[in-house]
Amino acid sequence: xxxxxxxxxxxxxxxxxxxxxxxxxxxxxxxxxxxxxxxxxxxxxxxxxxxxxxxxxxxxxxxxxxxxxxxxxxxxxxxxxxxxxxxxxxxxxxxxxxxxxxxxxxxxxxxxxxxxxxxxxxxxxxxxxxxxxxxxxxxxxxxxxxxxxxxxxxxxxxxxxxxxxxxxxxxxxxxxxxxxxxxxxxxxxxxxxxxxxxxxxxxxxxxxxxxxxxxxxxxxxxxxxxxxxxxxxxxxxxxxxxxxxxxxxxxxxxxxxxxxxxxxxxxxxxxxxxxxxxxxxxxxxxxxxxxxxxxxxxxxxxxxxxxxxxxxxxxxxxxxxxxxxxxxxxxxxxxxxxxxxxxxxxxxxxxxxxxxxxxxxxxxxxxxxxxxxxxxxxxxxxxxxxxxxxxxxxxxxxxxxxxxxxxxxxxxxxxxxxxxxxxxxxxxxxxx
Ligand code: GDD
Numbered sequence: 001x002x003x004x005x006x007x008x009x010x011x012x013x014x015x016x017x018x019x020x021x022x023x024x025x026x027x028x029x030x031x032x033x034x035x036x037x038x039x040x041x042x043x044x045x046x047x048x049x050x051x052x053x054x055x056x057x058x059x060x061x062x063x064x065x066x067x068x069x070x071x072x073x074x075x076x077x078x079x080x081x082x083x084x085x086x087x088x089x090x091x092x093x094x095x096x097x098x099x100x101x102x103x104x105x106x107x108x109x110x111x112x113x114x115x116x117x118x119x120x121x122x123x124x125x126x127x128x129x130x131x132x133x134x135x136x137x138x139x140x141x142x143x144x145x146x147x148x149x150x151x152x153x154x155x156x157x158x159x160x161x162x163x164x165x166x167x168x169x170x171x172x173x174x175x176x177x178x179x180x181x182x183x184x185x186x187x188x189x190x191x192x193x194x195x196x197x198x199x200x201x202x203x204x205x206x207x208x209x210x211x212x213x214x215x216x217x218x219x220x221x222x223x224x225x226x227x228x229x230x231x232x233x234x235x236x237x238x239x240x241x242x243x244x245x246x247x248x249x250x251x252x253x254x255x256x257x258x259x260x261x262x263x264x265x266x267x268x269x270x271x272x273x274x275x276x277x278x279x280x281x282x283x284x285x286x287x288x289x290x291x292x293x294x295x296x297x298x299x300x301x302x303x304x305x306x307x308x309x310x311x312x313x314x315x316x317x318x319x320x321x322x323x324x325x326x327x328x329x330x331x332x333x334x335x336x337x338x339x340x341x342x343x344x345x346x347x348x349x350x351x352x353x354x355x356x357x358x359x360x361x362x363x364x365x366x367x368x369x370x371x372x373x374x375x376x377x378x379x380x381x382x383x384x385x386x387x388x389x390x391x392x393x394x395x396x397x398x399x400x401x402x403x404x405x406x407x408x409x410x411x412x413x414x415x416x417x418x419x420x421x422x423x424x425x426x427x428x429x430x431x432x
Contacts, residue, residue: 001046001191002028003308010248012238013289014299017248020206020307023191026184046191054190055082058168058258059161063153064089066098067174067317069105075174076109076117078182083170084395085115086160088153090122118160118392122146122153130386131156136378138370147370151275155372158264162375163384165397168193170203170258173316181312189258192306199262200303202279204251207314220313226328227253229352230277233335233345237281240342241290251307252277253331256314261401263303264375271370274330280305281338290340325358330369332358337367 001023008019024043031047060083062075079085087106091098099121110117120127128145131137139155141147146156154171161169170189172182185205192203209220230252239245251257253276268286270278283303287294335341336349353359384396 001026001051001187003044003046003188003191003195005042005044005195006306008248010238010242010246012242012284014287014294014302015283015305016302017238017305018307019248020250020309022309023184023188023311026187026311044191044195046187046194050194051080051187051190052082054168054193055080055186057166058170058186058189059084059086059157059164059166060170060172060186061086061088061154061157061161062172062174063087063150063157064091064102064174065150065153066091069102071177071317072102072174073105073109074179075172075176075182076106076113078176078179078186079172080183080186081113081115083186084161084164084166085117086157086164087117087119087174088122088157088160089119090148090153093121093123116395118164118395120156120160120392122148122156126387126390127156130383131159133386134159134378134380134383136375136383138372147271149272151269151271151273151372154275155269155375158261158375159380159383162261162265162380163396163400165399165401167261167401168258169261169264171256173255175317177315178312181310181314184310184312185256188308188310192258192308193260195306196304198301198304199260200266200298200301201306202257202259202263202283202304203306203308204254204276205256206250206254206307206309207256208310209313211313211315225324226331227251229328229356230331230335233332233349233352234277234280236345236348237284237335237341240345241288249280249307252280253327254307266298266374266376268374269372270334271372272330273327274334274369277331278334281334281340285338285340288340325356328356329353329358329365333365333367333369336365337369 002025004022006018006021010017028045029048031049060079064072064087089099089102091102093099103119106117106119123145125145128140131140139146139152146152158169170186172185176182188205189203193201209222212219212221231249234249234252235246255276268282269275286292287298287303332349332353336346354361359365387393
């Protein structure tokens, strides 16, 4: 892959937000290919062999709820061979067992692909038991199984990727019509990790376009309907602390994203579709120096966000206006309810929600989200032990990777500071 270096960089304490980067070649050949001009200072070449090395250490998670099996098969075919595929399904099991159909179809594909696929059902009681054994009951419902929600499935997959010894984890929605786009996203994840200097890195895909049929013609829309608003509000949040306007954030809702396991273990998560915008919020809350002191290692290494613009159009299942509104509301809720959200921005959020008829005038924006603490504070060996007799346990590693710091830090939402919503006074917004 050949990719331009970021043109813009926004710095926020130890957090680096790289502006969107364009891809110029999807495949730029082998590392030692002849006639390469590797000295071009504005282009990065990520050789095919480099991608391969990263893919061997990467799990690609495909969350599923009730998708067409043909679509899922296409997605799986686009995932490079050396990545470990983890499927977390929350498809209904009654009256028809959709999960069984998915599992049969995927296992059939697995034989032809000749690779291992870890497939679980989100509501498997054994997984609930494993979470409880690790002390991570936060994502469980009153019946002791993992709650519904995309975020909840993703958190589960993070634990699974960790106990499989993976260094990187990436997410691809299961309702993507273009297997070629899926493959491209995984290469872009690899490009971001190669360009990064930090163990704490996230790569987010900014789709080139989303095709739609408008008046019998194909129209390639640039951004999704929810993203536009989330991006604007996130950029305003950053500006309100730095004092400079910015448009750097273009991937507020990016469902297609990847991160290092070191970062995945350190983040708190929020529920449902708010998980992606909350990545930005939580990194700012935890490491931005506004209300919490970043750990020494994060200060030294920085947290790097890469945003890469894909070349393939993103065509996925359309789930209706109400779905988009719900997703947008969840994004706004996680920003609005953050202890770092200034009053003026809260007003902007309310105006935006009322204008778009997502919230009736006069109604307050509550907080219907759940927040889940960082996984680094839990004993995931106990999670692994509970699952030792499962059919997929052969994929688990005997020795689990160590974390850089083992210090138990309380989830931000439980701290006194977060509750009191301590914000720097206006005009005194320097980093602590
Ligand atoms: N395991 C699991 N559990 N998967 C789920 C669940 C769940 O409860 N709910 C949804 N999924 C799966 C879907 O099957 C799909 O593969 C993926 O999660 C995304 O869900 P969609 O409902 O299709 O979301 P979307 O396409 O409208 O939105 C996507 O793009 C947004 C950015 O525009 C999502 O990825 C959003 O999170 C993202 O913000």
